[in-house]
Amino acid sequence: MIPSSSIGITLEELLLIVVIVLNLLIGIFVFARRPRNIVNQSFTLAVIGVSLWSLGIMLIVTNHQFEPFNQMATYGFFVLLTGFLVFAKTFPDGVNPNKHFFLVFIPLILLALTIPFHLIIQRAEFLAGGAIIPIQGPLFPEFSFISILMIVGSILLSIRAYKKSCGQARLQMNYLLFGLSVFLLTAGIFDVVLPAMGVFQLSFLGPASSIIFISLTAYAIIRHELLDIRIVIQRSLMYTIVLILIITVYLLLITLFGLILGATTDASIILSAGTTTALGITGMPIIQTYFQIWSDPIFFKNPYNYAEVVHSLSRILYTSLERNEIITRTAHILEEAFKASEVCFLFDTDLGTQIHQVPRVAGFYTAYQPIVFEKNIVGMLKLGPKKSGDAYTQKDAHLVATFAFQAAIALSKAELHEKVQNYSVHLEQLVTQRTNEIQKLQEEQKEAMITISHNLQTPLAVIRGEIELLSYHSENSGQLHIVQKSIDRVSGFIRQLLRVVRFEHSLDEHEMTAIALTPLLREQIDYFEVIAEDKNIHLSSKIEECGYIVGNKKLLEELITNLVANAMHYRAKNRTGKVLITLADTNSSITLTVSDNGIGIAENDIPHIFDRFYRAPQKPGSPAGSGLGLAIAKQIVASHSGSINVTSKLGEGTTFSIQFPKLSE
Amino acid sequence: MKVLIIEDEIEISEFIKKGLESELCVVTVAHTGELGVSLASECGFDVIILDFHLPDMMGSEISSAIRKYKPSIPILVLSAEKNMDIKIDMLSICDDYVTKPFSLRELVVRLRALTRRGHILYNDSIKVGPLTLDSRKHTVTLNGKNIQLRNKEFALLEYFMQHAEAVLSREMILEHVWDMNIDPFTNTVDTHIRLLRKKLETRKQSFIQTIPRRGYRFGAYRTI
CATH class of the missing domain: 1.10.10.10 (Winged helix-like DNA-binding domain superfamily/Winged helix DNA-binding domain)
Structure with missing residues (x-):
C-alpha cells in the first residue's frame, strides 16, 4: 500500500472521493439541463445510485466498519440499477414509458426497501491485508437474481434501442456502449477477477472507473456537438497519460527531495508540488501536441484537414460561375476527403421522395445534406458509404453543413449567371434580326425609288425624244423647244424630290473622306466670281486656312452653290447686291457663312425655310424653283454632322452660318 | 456609225433609232439582254447603247458579258437616275452614260466622242x-x-x-x-x-x- 501522507487520507480514498464528487456534479449538471425529461431524470437517479454505492464501499473500507455503510452501498447499487433500467428504456427518445413498466418496478422497490439488509449480506470480514470479504446471507441468491434480471433487462432494452437508432442517436449510443464496456471491464477485472485471485487491494478502482461511464453518458445526453467519440477517447487517453505523468513526476520529486533534504518534510512536499506544477504547465502543450501527432493516425482512419477542405471548397464556390463545374469539382473534393464511394448532387426530378429539409449526416453510412437557398431546396448532396466502412461523424456533418450553405449561394449565382448569358444571347439574336429587317426595308425602299424614277422618267424621255424629232422638220420648233424645256423642268423636279427622300432614308451611299475646305471653297469662288461679275453683284470673301473635315466633295460643293445661288437670287432691287463668303477656324469646328444684303426673310418665315417646298414670296418674272434647295442643304449639313443657322432681317439681308466639326489630327 | 441598241421599251428604242438614222447611223435594236449580248459578240458594231434596267438581265451583267467577247467596244448606258444606278464599279463597265430624259443631239455627240476616243480624249x-x-x-x-x-x-x-x-x-x-x-x-x-x-x-x-x-x-x- 502506498504510504499515507500526513494529511490522513489515502490515495485510494482521495481518488474515490474525487470520482464521487465528479459523478454527482455531472449528474446535477445533466439534471439541470432538462429537469423534466425522463432521460435526464433517470440518469441523475443512476448517478446518485453510483455515488451512494461508491461512498458506501469507501466508508466500509476506510473505517473497517460494515454497518451502516453496507446498507448505503446496497441501496445505492439498487438505485443505480433502477435508474439505469429506466434510462435504457427511455434513452434517447425521452418518451415516458407506459404504466405497465412501472407496475413491474414498484413491487421490486418496495421489496428491496423492506427486506432487512443482513439477509442479503450478513457481514463482512476484514482481513489482515485490508481486504474485505462479504459473507453472503440467505437471500443473496435472490438478490443476485433480481439484480441480474435488471441488468439483463437493461442490456436488452439498450440493444433494442441501439438497433432502432440511427444518425445522431446512434452516435450517442456508441458513447454509452463504450463507456459501459470500459466500466464493466474494469469493474469486472478489479472487483471480480482479481478478488477471485486473491487480490483485493485494487477493488476501489472498480467504482472509480464509473467516472468514465458517467462522463461518457453525460456527454451523450448533452450532445456536445463538436466532438466525435474518437476525439473523446483520444483526449481522455491523453489527459490520463498526462495525469499519470504528473503523479509520477511528483512522486519522483518527493523521493528526490526526500533524499536530498533527508526526510519527508513539508518543505519537500511544497517543493515537489511546485516543481511539478511548473513542469506541468510548461510541458503540457508539448505533450499534447506530440501525443496528438502520434495518436491521430491510430484513432482516425483517413483523417482530412478540415480547414484545407473547407478552403478548397470555398475557393471553387467563390470563383466558378458554371453549375456543372461547381458540382463536379466540389463532389470530387468531398469524395477524396471522406474517402467515400460516391458523392453526387441531386436536383429537381432526381429528388423524388427524398425531399428532406433536415440533414442526415452524422451517424449515417449514406448521408444526405439538403442545400437550401432562401427556404427553397435547391438540391441535395448525397454522400455514399465511406470506403473505410465508418459512419459519417459530427465533424463530417459540420463540414458538409458549412459547404451546403456556401453551395446554395454559389449555385444560385451560377443559375443567375446562366440566365443572364441566355438573355444576352437572345438579345443579340433579336438585335441581329432587327438590323437585318431594317436593312431589308432599306433595300426595298431603294428598289421602290428606282422603280418610281424609272417609271416617271422613261415616258418623259419618250415625249422629249419624239418632240425633238418633230422639231427637226417642223416650223414650230420654237414652241417645241418650250415644250422640251418644260419636260426638262419636270424631270429635274422629280430628280430633286427623289433625292430628298433618299437622303432622308440614308439610301444613297456617299463616300466620306478628309476634305480641306479652304481649297474647295476657293475653287468654287473662282466659279462664282464669273457669275457675280455678269450679274453685277459684288462678291467678296474672307477665307482662313482651316483644317480638315470629314465629308463628301460633291455634296459640299452642292451645298455652297445652293446657298450662294440663293444669295445672288434674292437680291434687293434698289441697291447693288453684295455677297460675302467667310470661312473661319474656331477651336473645335469650322464655320462657313454666306451673307447677302438682299431682300431678307420675314421673321415668321425663318423657322420654316428649311422645310420642303416652302417658298418665300417670289420675285416677279423669275423662274419658280422647286422649294427643295434649302431642304437639301440642311440634309447635306446634317450628313456632315454639322449645324446650319440663319439670321435675317426683312429688307436688309440674310446670313447663313454652318458649323462643321473639325477632323482632329 | 454602226450602233446596237439594247433596250426593252419600244418607244424609246424607236425614237432613238429614228434620231440616229437621221444622223446617218446604221441602227440595230435588240429588245432583250440575251439577244443583245449574242448580237454584240457576233456582229461588228462601233458602239452599243444599253439600257441599265432590262427585265431579263441587269445592265452590269450584259456589259460584262459583252466585254468577254469584245473588250474594247464602247458602251453607253441609259439610266434613269445617275446617283442611284451609278456606283463606283459601274463606271468600270461602261464608258459613258446618259440620264433619261436626254437630248438626241447630245446622245449623238456622245456616241461620236466615244467612237473617236482613241485619238482624241486620251x-x-x-x-x-x-x-x-x-x-x-x-x-x-x-x-x-x-x-x-x-x-x-x-x-x-x-x-x-x-x-x-x-x-x-x-x-x-x-x-x-x-x-x-x-x-x-x-x-x-x-x-x-x-x-x-x-x-x-x-x-x-x-x-x-x-x-x-x-x-x-x-x-x-x-x-x-
Whole structure:
C-alpha cells in the first residue's frame, strides 16, 4: 500500500472521493439541463445510485466498519440499477414509458426497501491485508437474481434501442456502449477477477472507473456537438497519460527531495508540488501536441484537414460561375476527403421522395445534406458509404453543413449567371434580326425609288425624244423647244424630290473622306466670281486656312452653290447686291457663312425655310424653283454632322452660318 | 456609225433609232439582254447603247458579258437616275452614260466622242487651229503664247476641244463641265463662254460659234 501522507487520507480514498464528487456534479449538471425529461431524470437517479454505492464501499473500507455503510452501498447499487433500467428504456427518445413498466418496478422497490439488509449480506470480514470479504446471507441468491434480471433487462432494452437508432442517436449510443464496456471491464477485472485471485487491494478502482461511464453518458445526453467519440477517447487517453505523468513526476520529486533534504518534510512536499506544477504547465502543450501527432493516425482512419477542405471548397464556390463545374469539382473534393464511394448532387426530378429539409449526416453510412437557398431546396448532396466502412461523424456533418450553405449561394449565382448569358444571347439574336429587317426595308425602299424614277422618267424621255424629232422638220420648233424645256423642268423636279427622300432614308451611299475646305471653297469662288461679275453683284470673301473635315466633295460643293445661288437670287432691287463668303477656324469646328444684303426673310418665315417646298414670296418674272434647295442643304449639313443657322432681317439681308466639326489630327 | 441598241421599251428604242438614222447611223435594236449580248459578240458594231434596267438581265451583267467577247467596244448606258444606278464599279463597265430624259443631239455627240476616243480624249494635248491645250500640264497656248484661265474656263475649253465640230447644248456642257443637271445661276454656261471668247477670240480668229436654240460649236474659224 502506498504510504499515507500526513494529511490522513489515502490515495485510494482521495481518488474515490474525487470520482464521487465528479459523478454527482455531472449528474446535477445533466439534471439541470432538462429537469423534466425522463432521460435526464433517470440518469441523475443512476448517478446518485453510483455515488451512494461508491461512498458506501469507501466508508466500509476506510473505517473497517460494515454497518451502516453496507446498507448505503446496497441501496445505492439498487438505485443505480433502477435508474439505469429506466434510462435504457427511455434513452434517447425521452418518451415516458407506459404504466405497465412501472407496475413491474414498484413491487421490486418496495421489496428491496423492506427486506432487512443482513439477509442479503450478513457481514463482512476484514482481513489482515485490508481486504474485505462479504459473507453472503440467505437471500443473496435472490438478490443476485433480481439484480441480474435488471441488468439483463437493461442490456436488452439498450440493444433494442441501439438497433432502432440511427444518425445522431446512434452516435450517442456508441458513447454509452463504450463507456459501459470500459466500466464493466474494469469493474469486472478489479472487483471480480482479481478478488477471485486473491487480490483485493485494487477493488476501489472498480467504482472509480464509473467516472468514465458517467462522463461518457453525460456527454451523450448533452450532445456536445463538436466532438466525435474518437476525439473523446483520444483526449481522455491523453489527459490520463498526462495525469499519470504528473503523479509520477511528483512522486519522483518527493523521493528526490526526500533524499536530498533527508526526510519527508513539508518543505519537500511544497517543493515537489511546485516543481511539478511548473513542469506541468510548461510541458503540457508539448505533450499534447506530440501525443496528438502520434495518436491521430491510430484513432482516425483517413483523417482530412478540415480547414484545407473547407478552403478548397470555398475557393471553387467563390470563383466558378458554371453549375456543372461547381458540382463536379466540389463532389470530387468531398469524395477524396471522406474517402467515400460516391458523392453526387441531386436536383429537381432526381429528388423524388427524398425531399428532406433536415440533414442526415452524422451517424449515417449514406448521408444526405439538403442545400437550401432562401427556404427553397435547391438540391441535395448525397454522400455514399465511406470506403473505410465508418459512419459519417459530427465533424463530417459540420463540414458538409458549412459547404451546403456556401453551395446554395454559389449555385444560385451560377443559375443567375446562366440566365443572364441566355438573355444576352437572345438579345443579340433579336438585335441581329432587327438590323437585318431594317436593312431589308432599306433595300426595298431603294428598289421602290428606282422603280418610281424609272417609271416617271422613261415616258418623259419618250415625249422629249419624239418632240425633238418633230422639231427637226417642223416650223414650230420654237414652241417645241418650250415644250422640251418644260419636260426638262419636270424631270429635274422629280430628280430633286427623289433625292430628298433618299437622303432622308440614308439610301444613297456617299463616300466620306478628309476634305480641306479652304481649297474647295476657293475653287468654287473662282466659279462664282464669273457669275457675280455678269450679274453685277459684288462678291467678296474672307477665307482662313482651316483644317480638315470629314465629308463628301460633291455634296459640299452642292451645298455652297445652293446657298450662294440663293444669295445672288434674292437680291434687293434698289441697291447693288453684295455677297460675302467667310470661312473661319474656331477651336473645335469650322464655320462657313454666306451673307447677302438682299431682300431678307420675314421673321415668321425663318423657322420654316428649311422645310420642303416652302417658298418665300417670289420675285416677279423669275423662274419658280422647286422649294427643295434649302431642304437639301440642311440634309447635306446634317450628313456632315454639322449645324446650319440663319439670321435675317426683312429688307436688309440674310446670313447663313454652318458649323462643321473639325477632323482632329 | 454602226450602233446596237439594247433596250426593252419600244418607244424609246424607236425614237432613238429614228434620231440616229437621221444622223446617218446604221441602227440595230435588240429588245432583250440575251439577244443583245449574242448580237454584240457576233456582229461588228462601233458602239452599243444599253439600257441599265432590262427585265431579263441587269445592265452590269450584259456589259460584262459583252466585254468577254469584245473588250474594247464602247458602251453607253441609259439610266434613269445617275446617283442611284451609278456606283463606283459601274463606271468600270461602261464608258459613258446618259440620264433619261436626254437630248438626241447630245446622245449623238456622245456616241461620236466615244467612237473617236482613241485619238482624241486620251491625248495629252489637243490642237485645234492655233490653240493647243495640254491636259496634263494644265496649260493653254494660243499662237505660242500662254493664256491664263480659271479652273472652270479651262475645263470648258477642254470639253469643247474634245468635241470639236460637234454641236453641244447648254445642258450637255453643264453636265460635263459642272456635273450639274440644273443651272443654279441660270447663266453659268453663257457667262463662262463669254469670258473664254474674250480671252481667245480676236476679230480675225474665233473659236466658239453660237447655234441658235441648239447650243455651241467649237472649231477654228477664220474670218476674212
